[in-house]
Amino acid sequence: MNKLYVWVNDSLIPSEEASVNISDLAVQRGYGIFDFFETVEGKPVFLEDHLDRFFRSAVLMRLGVKQGRDEIRNRIMELIKKNNLGDSGIKIILTGGFSPDGFSIAEPNLIITQQEFQIPRAMLEKGISIITHEYQRQFSDAKTLDYLQAIWLQPVLKEKKADDVLYHSNGLLRECPRANFFIITKDNKVLTPGSEMLKGITRKHVLEISAGMYETEARDVSMDELRNAKEAFITSTTKNILPVVQIDGRTLGDGMPGEVTRTLAKEYNRIIYGS
Amino acid sequence: MNKLYVWVNDSLIPSEEASVNISDLAVQRGYGIFDFFETVEGKPVFLEDHLDRFFRSAVLMRLGVKQGRDEIRNRIMELIKKNNLGDSGIKIILTGGFSPDGFSIAEPNLIITQQEFQIPRAMLEKGISIITHEYQRQFSDAKTLDYLQAIWLQPVLKEKKADDVLYHSNGLLRECPRANFFIITKDNKVLTPGSEMLKGITRKHVLEISAGMYETEARDVSMDELRNAKEAFITSTTKNILPVVQIDGRTLGDGMPGEVTRTLAKEYNRIIYGS
Incomplete structure (x- = not known):
């Protein structure tokens, strides 16, 4: 398998180097939100719907997203280009951030990952x-x-x-x-x-x-x-x-x-x- | 503040270097357990009770603890010695581990951290x-x-x-x-x-x-x-x-x-x- 790149905040890095400090509120308290969408032949499917829901989840869970919608969309496109997969799944995670007291929401960390996978294009016959x-x-x-x-x-x-x-x-x-x-x-x-x-x-x-x-x-x-x-x-x-x-x-x-x-x-x- | 050390699996490292890969099930799915106890003048309070509960939580959440009870206790003691704090809180986190599919429990990551804090030794008068x-x-x-x-x-x-x-x-x-x-x-x-x-x-x-x-x-x-x-x-x-x-x-x-x-x-x- 090719080396896959991921975004961790402003850095586009190989996934095996992608980590968060243990003070992140996801590690400390399981606090965060995410969204997930597919790409078909390198093109995101229903991306705007997923961005809508991503920002809605963030608001509901009181997480401030530092990056704008365009910036996140641009990063997704750059990731798709960099990894050059065909069909794939892309996950955007927003964590509670590095919390000094391990309990209060901080500046969220934004992680964007991509993994290869193929969804059967015909409905499964068996159920x-x-x-x-x-x-x-x-x-x-x-x-x-x-x-x-x-x-x-x-x-x-x-x-x-x-x-x-x-x-x-x-x-x-x-x-x-x-x-x-x-x-x-x-x-x-x-x-x-x-x-x-x-x-x-x-x-x-x-x-x-x-x-x-x-x-x-x-x-x-x-x-x-x-x-x-x-x-x-x-x-x-x-x-x-x-x-x-x-x-x-x-x-x-x-x-x-x-x-x-x-x-x-x-x-x-x-x-x-x-x- | 002094540089504090923490355990991440088998490594005793400065807390600012302590991270987990984003594939950990805590980051991906908020999956993990922990326990927390205090030390008074460098001595753990009710440590065995907390270890009992730590292992019980792990079993309840289907997480296998690779390290034995004695090994975890030894690491706690080594951490206390290394950080040399007086009164403190010690947290043991056990995450779902690096999950290849981002959904199945893997080999858990064990994190042990310590932070300084003083509990008022007389009951708060105000309520x-x-x-x-x-x-x-x-x-x-x-x-x-x-x-x-x-x-x-x-x-x-x-x-x-x-x-x-x-x-x-x-x-x-x-x-x-x-x-x-x-x-x-x-x-x-x-x-x-x-x-x-x-x-x-x-x-x-x-x-x-x-x-x-x-x-x-x-x-x-x-x-x-x-x-x-x-x-x-x-x-x-x-x-x-x-x-x-x-x-x-x-x-x-x-x-x-x-x-x-x-x-x-x-x-x-x-x-x-x-x-």
Whole structure:
């Protein structure tokens, strides 16, 4: 693999030299936010949406971003040029900064990294299996560094041979740790939770597509509605639309990705990949 | 100030050179645990209790500690000798390690830092003012790096001119972000929450002292009991026993630290400082 470069504040440096002092509030207190987007053939996908959300997360978590939006966009473009990857993922992390007392927010550190990866350009034919887990993310409208629950659950997923986990709280669906969740009702309504979860960029664009084709609602979705759902899928930057065919060991429909999911995935992929 | 040394894994280095690569799971996902104890005149206070809790937190959060207990204790002693401070605080952080995929737990990084500080050896005469806030810490029995809520609330405390915040959930008291909470009822019962919060080392020793002097219970304590309390105090490594005299703008009793609080503080300080 080629040596990859990353930004740490104003320095574009090889990733193995990229470090932060241990006084950073991310190391001391897990405090920070981030965003993540993909590049396809060297071009960022929905970059402005992700920058919108990055700055919104920063405001929600009281982090001042020293760099302007143009400056961050320029650094991203310079990083893409320097690393010269094809398809990739780019992560922008903003930490709480070097805090003298280890508790107060300081001047944030801005880190931008890139890693190579290829997202399958056709929808996965098989679909995935998920389990459900009671949990409500704190500061759910911000993309914070808090993934304690998600990381802690990984061995549980492995044990239950599940691919992902769906959080729910007070009888309502929320989200997967790194994806949003959609169901399709028996009468072809497309539903996704409307609050108390991170509003994904893929979710946003899928909602737009879906609204033109099906009755579509972003609102509270109950566990009962999940049990009665005909189809389900998750959406994320790294997975696009990914069908869910098993939930807590129960198979949805005939165990194959359903028609509405296929139709939406086809349309979404056409927008992202132009084919 | 003298140059302070810290341990980063096997290296004892000046703190300004102490850094972790940005691929560490603390920077990527806020994942890690820690513990914190004080030294008085160069001697660790309740070190074995803190090591017990450190290893328990690690197990709860699925982090493997490569170093043995004796090795960590030896490093602490070497750090104390090297920095040669009098009274200080020592923090042991265990992060999720350098994670190739930025999501899976790797070999943890062990960081041990020390900072000078003096805890007032007599109980504060004035007492503090607190506000209450609905919140339940996740993985509450582990001392994780998750202080999102506490750090986010700091401007709120400032605005309300409060010194600390008491979390409560479902009508029950939990804890302060960095301290445990006790109340004294009108009939001199000493009560502190018994579950769903971090079990502090100071709390443990105060409970032992209190059980020999007053009717003492560690069990669910309701917001109603808080409203009817005669006295209240918090306990922590950096604050020992600190009286609370105002809660959400309401003054407790005559606004002065009460008799039970004073008695317990005097006894606790005698154990810690021998006077």
